Amino acid sequence: MIRFFSKISLSIFAFEVIITLFSVVAYPSEQDSTLHYPLKIPVKQEWSFSGLFGKWDQGQLQRGFKIYVEVCGACHSLDLVSYRNLEQLGYSEAQVKEFASEYTVVDGPNDDGEMFDRSAQPSDFFSSPYENKKAAISSNNGALPPDMSLLAKARAPSRGGLSFILDLFTIYAEHGPDYIYSLLTGYQDAPEGTNIDENLYYNPYYIGGDALAMAPPLYDQLISYDDGMPETVDQYAKDISAFLMWTAEPGLAARKQRGFVVILFLMTFAGLVYYTKKRIWSNVVHC
Numbered sequence: 513m514i515r516f517f518s519k520i521s522l523s524i525f526a527f528e529v530i531i532t533l534f535s536v537v538a539y540p541s542e543q544d545s546t547l548h549y550p551l552k553i554p555v556k557q558e559w560s561f562s563g564l565f566g567k568w569d570q571g572q573l574q575r576g577f578k579i580y581v582e583v584c585g586a587c588h589s590l591d592l593v594s595y596r597n598l599e600q601l602g603y604s605e606a607q608v609k610e611f612a613s614e615y616t617v618v619d620g621p622n623d624d625g626e627m628f629d630r631s632a633q634p635s636d637f638f639s640s641p642y643e644n645k646k647a648a649i650s651s652n653n654g655a656l657p658p659d660m661s662l663l664a665k666a667r668a669p670s671r672g673g674l675s676f677i678l679d680l681f682t683i684y685a686e687h688g689p690d691y692i693y694s695l696l697t698g699y700q701d702a703p704e705g706t707n708i709d710e711n712l713y714y715n716p717y718y719i720g721g722d723a724l725a726m727a728p729p730l731y732d733q734l735i736s737y738d739d740g741m742p743e744t745v746d747q748y749a750k751d752i753s754a755f756l757m758w759t760a761e762p763g764l765a766a767r768k769q770r771g772f773v774v775i776l777f778l779m780t781f782a783g784l785v786y787y788t789k790k791r792i793w794s795n796v797v798h799c
């Protein structure tokens with residue numbers, strides 16, 4: 513039994529050494545430029561929900577939600593999130609009901625066959641800022657602000673090199689929030705000689721080109737926090753990115769917790785099977 517476990521810990525150690533050596537070669541340094549879009553590799557951040565034991569930071573999610581309501585929600589929809597999902601962020605049923613009632617949704621048809629407006633209930637999905645896609649496009653100089661529900665999972669820019677192999681082993685899955693954070697903090701003046709269309713803003717972290725139609729949506733002191741966290745673009749960008757990871761995968765923390773228990777069970781079970789096998793065969797004479 514002891515030999516079995518020492519073999520396991522030796523293999524884990526060897527695995528870690530290989531991963532560490534490999535990471536030096538595989539990961540291009542952050543801020544590196546690429547030959548494709550995005551021009552710069554998203555900057556890796558520390559997230560409470562990363563890794564094997566990742567869990568949500570509820571305060572951060574609440575701050576991110578506030579940013580969505582006060583800023584991003586003016587242009588971006590959240591079609592797949594319903595008001596009652598907000599209870600997972602620590603809000604009470606009454607708070608959610610009150611929040612939902614501030615919005616209007618289209619319901620119907622009624623008995624006369626007509627659609628009608630009513631105030632939203634907790635079971636409704638977030639109402640969109642625009643009536644339809646065409647209205648959204650025409651209000652944004654011809655560009656459609658994408659729905660944000662799954663954005664954090666839908667963007668995973670390559671980090672170059674052989675990092676995609678390493679990411680599998682280091683369970684790195686935060687490409688999306690790292691991308692959103694980098695985009696929000698990465699606006700800068702276009703380098704000399706770069707031609708940027710009018711109404712576009714240069715951003716080397718944008719996945720679709722060297723500039724995008726969204727003006728920098730955040731600036732310092734824009735949103736007030738009541739928990740003492742810094743009211744800076746950097747903090748705002750982190751909080752909204754974490755919130756968008758939650759909208760994309762609300763069950764992430766529960767999945768990690770379950771996964772850990774399953775792995776623990778499988779390891780114990782493997783040990784027991786090995787031990788049983790040794791017991792059963794120990795008295796059998798080998799010919």
Ligand code: HEC
Nearest residue numbers: 583584586587652655656657658692719724725726729752
């Ligand atoms: C005034 C409207 C407006 C506001 C406010 C706004 N956006 Fe946008 N956003 C857009 C538009 C339009 C695009 C599409 C840009 C394009 O296609 O060039 C966009 C694109 C994006 C993208 C890039 C998506 C991609 O395709 O990779 C992200 C990320 C994003 N917005 C995040 C945010 C966040 C986070 C906020 C709030 C802090 C926010 N936006 C606020 C209009 C807005």
